[in-house]
Amino acid sequence: MRVLLVEDDQLLGDGLSVGLEQMGYTVDWITDGNQAEAALQDDALDLAILDISLPGQDGLTLLRRIRQQNNPIPVLLLTARDSLDDRVLGLDSGADDYLPKPFDLGELAARLRAISRRRAGRGSPLLRHGAITLDPAGRTVHLNDQPVTCTSREYAILEALLIHSGQVLSRQRLEEALYGWDDGVESNAIEVYIHHLRKKLGKSTIQTIRGMGYKIPKQADGNV
Amino acid sequence: MRVLLVEDDQLLGDGLSVGLEQMGYTVDWITDGNQAEAALQDDALDLAILDISLPGQDGLTLLRRIRQQNNPIPVLLLTARDSLDDRVLGLDSGADDYLPKPFDLGELAARLRAISRRRAGRGSPLLRHGAITLDPAGRTVHLNDQPVTCTSREYAILEALLIHSGQVLSRQRLEEALYGWDDGVESNAIEVYIHHLRKKLGKSTIQTIRGMGYKIPKQADGNV
DNA sequence: TAACAGCCTTAAGTTTTCCTTAATCTTTTG
DNA sequence: CAAAAGATTAAGGAAAACTTAAGGCTGTTA
CATH class of the missing domain: 3.40.50.2300 (Response regulator)
Structure with a gap:
């Protein structure tokens, strides 16, 4: 946020x-x-x-x-x-x-x-995507109702991707989500966090758009 | 862009x-x-x-x-x-x-x-043409509501053709859309991408205007 | 205060993707 | 029917992304 x-x-x-x-x-x-x-x-x-x-x-x-x-x-x-x-x-x-x-x-x-x-426009304070649930108030992430511990950077990236689900977020935009305008890292930090998140949440949740960035697709399932 | x-x-x-x-x-x-x-x-x-x-x-x-x-x-x-x-x-x-x-x-x-x-024009950020839908925000292409994966070059060409649908875009103009004025390729790259797009989207979507270039005709169906 | 643990960041090596090229085949046109 | 334009196919190589590991910083505990 x-x-x-x-x-x-x-x-x-x-x-x-x-x-x-x-x-x-x-x-x-x-x-x-x-x-x-x-x-x-x-x-x-x-x-x-x-x-x-x-x-x-x-x-x-x-x-x-x-x-x-x-x-x-x-x-x-x-x-x-x-x-x-x-x-x-x-x-x-x-x-x-x-x-x-x-x-x-x-x-x-x-x-x-x-x-x-x-x-x-969300009724519930939770961000959901398939089996993943993120609770902004509690700063917690669950996968199939099992708690998943995320570090602060991992959490921030996941939150940004879920808030803008369906959109591609460039690596730079994700960096801004972590560091604000104070130019942050000069490395592949984002790639590393994405990798960690995939290990914790499964390979398929975060998609790579080569040359553009990452996204979590809009959920197709119809829960409210 | x-x-x-x-x-x-x-x-x-x-x-x-x-x-x-x-x-x-x-x-x-x-x-x-x-x-x-x-x-x-x-x-x-x-x-x-x-x-x-x-x-x-x-x-x-x-x-x-x-x-x-x-x-x-x-x-x-x-x-x-x-x-x-x-x-x-x-x-x-x-x-x-x-x-x-x-x-x-x-x-x-x-x-x-x-x-x-x-x-x-904010109303519909989606580019539609018949069964094809292109979403610039999500950088996704759908054919009959089925996602179609496009590489970055394929996507760029499709986007250009859809934005100017009804117009013929010369091969040179398509090259400019990909490379700017720094003359890019000295080959038939555009033809190759068009070919890939046709394989993914059907033969009839992109028309060849011999000696001129390519175009996607203005959609005849009356959806708004 | 020193040892420790967890996390952030960097960097290097590996893997994957796909961009471009070129050669060959097909279609169109005069 | 010949020549030109376009279509098709396959492969080499470069760029992007993935993976792994380790150093350094911070905050915590004995």
């Missing part, structure tokens, strides 16, 4: 980055509203957390602008003020949820899970 | 070329604004990436000129300056998107995907 965090308060931003990363998110942290608008064009992002008060361009304006561009990314608004006005304004501007400061990190996590689930 | 890259900075241009090619694009790199205007006449191009500051003719002028010529090619502008003025000017001049330097390659990739998707 890749999150764009737009927060100008250095202390809070730093704390949130660390906290979110510990929860397993890949965090891109930006402090400026204008930069954020550029960053939000990246459709490899899964979520955005916007502070309302920002230098450059305030969060509400920014939100309205990206919604005008038909950008459907799930957005959680942060604000210091707890007034109803702000809340209504925020939701009308296209936010998916709203969290007044100060807040608890656990509550933030819960809301992030909720809005990403809602956006994906 | 064929991209025209107009960038005079040698280092950046080289890096971008390599990066884009790794993502699966076919890249034509040009460093001069006047040359670019000529190059943009080629309607086999799918996308253009324009630097604003260029020798010969600056990017904005160039953009305005080609739009006056009713050239609808999707254009992404690059600029060193991050001012709102430039942005507005760029979008008003007919750019589809705008990216301030320095930028991340992944972000560029995301925007390219976004603008080509936007242009494709």
Whole structure:
């Protein structure tokens, strides 16, 4: 899960980055509203957390602008003020949820899970593909109801492939899912993780598209 | 997908070329604004990436000129300056998107995907022709709902023929779709791929226009 | 604080895929 | 019927991906 965090308060931003990363998110942290608008064009992002008060361009304006561009990314608004006005304004501007400061990190996590689930149109919080089940809340993977232990990198790749199941994800895009924009590895790390995942989940689950990347096909079976 | 890259900075241009090619694009790199205007006449191009500051003719002028010529090619502008003025000017001049330097390659990739998707009309990202369905997102081809595995060259040719269905594409134009202008093969490679495609999709789908090239006729069936 | 374990990353060797070439066969056209 | 264009087939070689192993880092435990 890749999150764009737009927060100008250095202390809070730093704390949130660390906290979110510990929860397993890949965090891109930006402090400026204008930069954020550029960053939000990246459709490899899964979520955005916007502070309302920002230098450059305030969060509400920014939100309205990206919604005008038909950008459907799930957005959680942060604000210091707890007034109803702000809340209504925020939701009308296209936010998916709203969290007044100060807040608890656990509550933030819960809301992030909720809005990403809602956006994906999934009734259940689980990602399924055939015999594989991935539970984002518990960060667990099951194969035929047997738990499979995945390392954090393995999990992140599997999650990205399942979220975008049916699509080909390039090696570079998978790297971004792991490292954010801080350019990560200069090696065949992705290939190695794919190999590990295949050993754990069976050879056929992840397909190689030579020259393009990897994908998990859209599930043909008709479970909801 | 064929991209025209107009960038005079040698280092950046080289890096971008390599990066884009790794993502699966076919890249034509040009460093001069006047040359670019000529190059943009080629309607086999799918996308253009324009630097604003260029020798010969600056990017904005160039953009305005080609739009006056009713050239609808999707254009992404690059600029060193991050001012709102430039942005507005760029979008008003007919750019589809705008990216301030320095930028991340992944972000560029995301925007390219976004603008080509936007242009494709988002409603049905699938290319259909009779029993054949091609899904650019999943990079899959189906024949009567049965998946057909295509190699990267086969896929590229089929995609080109379907995008321009009803038109005859010369062998040279198909070669350009695969290799860009750096003249690629000196052999009958295209004929071989056509042959492979026919074996997989049936003899009648791709028609030979002797002396001219190949085409897939416009679909007669009336599905939307 | 030192030993340990688990994980990330790198790198090297191996295997597989498929791109390209070229030679030969078939069809079309004047 | 001859010449040109295209179709078919097979094989060498290069590029991509797979596999395996080991060094280094981090966090944990005695």
